[in-house]
């Protein structure tokens with residue numbers, strides 16, 4: 617497999633930033649679909665794919681979400697072209713006969729709510745990261761956030777699907793460089809790594 621070139625690595629990692637605001641450039645429904653159509657190929661355990669994404673594109677949907685987040689985050693949600701909820705379905709196992717047909721993987725999770733909750737959190741977090749990488753790979757920017765009232769988001773957006781709860785949220789658009797802070801440090805390998 618060939619290595620990506622430096623421009624691609626910069627775009628996805630080294631010069632990519634977390635944005636607090638965006639230009640007026642629009643994000644289309646096709647853009648949103650393209651993100652999903654890329655990120656869906658990345659791995660989750662037993663292909664569980666527990667993430668349930670809600671893409672808030674209208675002013676009304678963004679206002680509903682902004683009402684559930686911290687005062688600092690609310691204006692970002694309202695102004696972003698798209699604001700995204702990355703939810704997680706603790707009943708993801710109901711889909712395993714389709715998503716992982718090789719074996720009866722649903723049986724591993726039937727009756728084990730604790731295992732399902734841990735798996736949903738682990739794999740939807742991964743999918744949230746894949747969302748970030750896919751958006752950047754497609755030339756978009758985002759700003760993930762955990763400053764919100766999860767209970768309020770669950771009531772506002774997942775009342776009809778009680779097995780789904782929010783993991784984290786994000787804005788999405790074409791980043792405005794005027795809205796970023798100075799880059800925080802990223803330690804060298806030795807600081808947080810051990811090779812044994």
Ligand SMILES: Cc1cc2nc3c(=O)[nH]c(=O)nc-3n(C[C@H](O)[C@H](O)[C@H](O)COP(=O)(O)O)c2cc1C
Pocket residue numbers: 632633634635689759760761762763764784796799800
């Ligand atoms: C899961 C997650 C939650 C975050 N929550 C918030 C938040 O609530 N509000 C905020 O302003 N930034 C939030 N951030 C942004 C981080 O502070 C930012 O991504 C980090 O400092 C790296 O910034 P950089 O990508 O520009 O280097 C969050 C980031 C992540 C990944």
